[in-house]
Amino acid sequence: MKHIMMKTTAAAALCLAAGGAIAQEVTLTIESWRAEDQAIWDEVLIPAFEEQHPDINLEFTPTAPTEYNAALNARLEGGTAGDLITCRPFDGSLPLFQRGQLADITDLEGLSNFPDFAKAAWSTDDGAQVFCVPMASVIHGFIYNADAFTELGLEEPKTVEEFFAVLDAIKEDGTYIPLALGSADQWEAAQTVYTNIGPTYWKGEEGRQALIDGTAEFTDEEFVAPYEQMARWSDYMGDAYQAQGYSDSQNLFTLGRAAIYPAGSWEITGFTDQAFFEMGAFPPPVSAEGDTCYISDHTDIGVGMNASTDHPEAARTFLDWAASAEFAELYTLALPGFFSLSNAEFAVENPLAQEFLSFRQDCESTVRVAAQILSRGEPNLENEMWVVSANVLNETMTPQEAAAEMQQGLESWYEPQQD
Incomplete structure (x- = not known):
């Protein structure tokens, strides 16, 4: 079978436990608009992360996409939002950062695994600060x-x-x-x-x-x-x-x-x-x-940290894992058509996903x-x-x-x- 490959760096292969050991068991909740991904998180992504980080539990708590923006804003204002925030690109998330609701993660080590164009969707206009880890684009x-x-x-x-x-x-x-x-x-x-x-x-x-x-x-x-x-x-x-x-x-x-x-x-x-x-x-x-x-070829989805989380160390641990090659491969293969924005290299086996990826070979990309x-x-x-x-x-x-x-x-x- 012909495979279309995605680029990697050695650094992307790290399954980091950034931030050191977590002192006690904590639970992080993840906000998202993609309710249809519940099984992928529950059966693939969360078990993979928790196996490496047994002191950090994850809960994926999505909201209907048409209600997500309003509901998330209300929860952020009320102090009840999740620890991790799934980020829409560009102006969908920039105001949250400007209001101090998304944390600055510019120094997150795992961000080195992404090209500048990917980070641009979750950066300030001058590119000086990054507030979400890029996850995937759609074509x-x-x-x-x-x-x-x-x-x-x-x-x-x-x-x-x-x-x-x-x-x-x-x-x-x-x-x-x-x-x-x-x-x-x-x-x-x-x-x-x-x-x-x-x-x-x-x-x-x-x-x-x-x-x-x-x-x-x-x-x-x-x-x-x-x-x-x-x-x-x-x-x-x-x-x-x-x-x-x-x-x-x-x-x-x-x-x-x-x-x-x-x-x-x-x-x-x-x-x-x-x-x-x-x-x-x-x-x-x-x-x-x-x-x-x-x-x-739209930079569609990222993940950031609620600036008011009670567990910033654990949240950063997750974000570094979300920036790893392991996450990129797990996410892309579990959800064909959402293509990792990292430099990770792996075979994309779904034939229809391969066809969409092949567009990049012949076409110029925009958002x-x-x-x-x-x-x-x-x-x-x-x-x-x-x-x-x-x-x-x-x-x-x-x-x-x-x-x-x-x-x-x-x-x-x-x-x-x-x-």
Whole structure:
């Protein structure tokens, strides 16, 4: 079997007991928004850690993802939050550090196992301070029913023109809904569609940094173009897609009723367990053959320490272990599609995870366009992107109107966009 490898350093192999012996048995609770990972923590990660650190017990206590931010903030304010905090990237966690709720872990030895780009998602803007250990990234793209493609004589599309030709062929056959996608929950229209196909048009980091610098605007063609493509998708999304939620789309795909699922590598574990057919994956199609491919390879999840924990020594011991090669391998293999951000080297065996990793060989990487700096004000750009992206899919807003609304909101508070 072909394996895709992930890089390592000798230092990453350390299973550290940083901070010395713990004087007495303690229990650390871990805050997270990923309730679906309960079994992985209970059956894989926690036993591995506790075997090496019998004086430290871990409890994984997740909150529903839609409630996590508000619930975590309330618990931090009330002094009842867990000892270890699962961190969203960039502006999702930076305010917690700025309020003194996440501890400064810049001197944590295990951080040497990560490249700068990984640490940047959980660092201050100047890079001087780090407040979370990077855990994993997720890669955007398209998952497809490979059996359906074989049945219909279809190949993975490389260009946008080929992509729509595939959609037309699936629609004409009538056996499958071409795209497993709805707009009811709104966020997927932004995160699994606009920020999935968008980097191809705005050239990844080049366009994202231009928005931050104020040298580009959302009304520029490269930011309108993804919406122009999205405006064509409604013909392929099935009946009543406006009332279709994210879980509905997942079910349509895993039950074999839809052929293509626009999302990303985070779906691999669930789809592998539920789908009865072979699956494949392809990156966002390029505008024309020979164009550079761009992917959102998003630094998605980290873990930090509650600055008010009663057990800072034990918490730092866990964070050093979370930065180790052992954790990187255990986490990535137990949760295919969440790719370790460390320099750890090991074989990724899940075939679909291998396909997503292979995108890195041919495509330039970026992160979600609204994740850093651009969503710090009001109106919040990320939230606005949810609404206008869903409106484009629903055909209640034109691509130009969607881009103009985002630009108007951003320049109302963001100084570099006011010049």
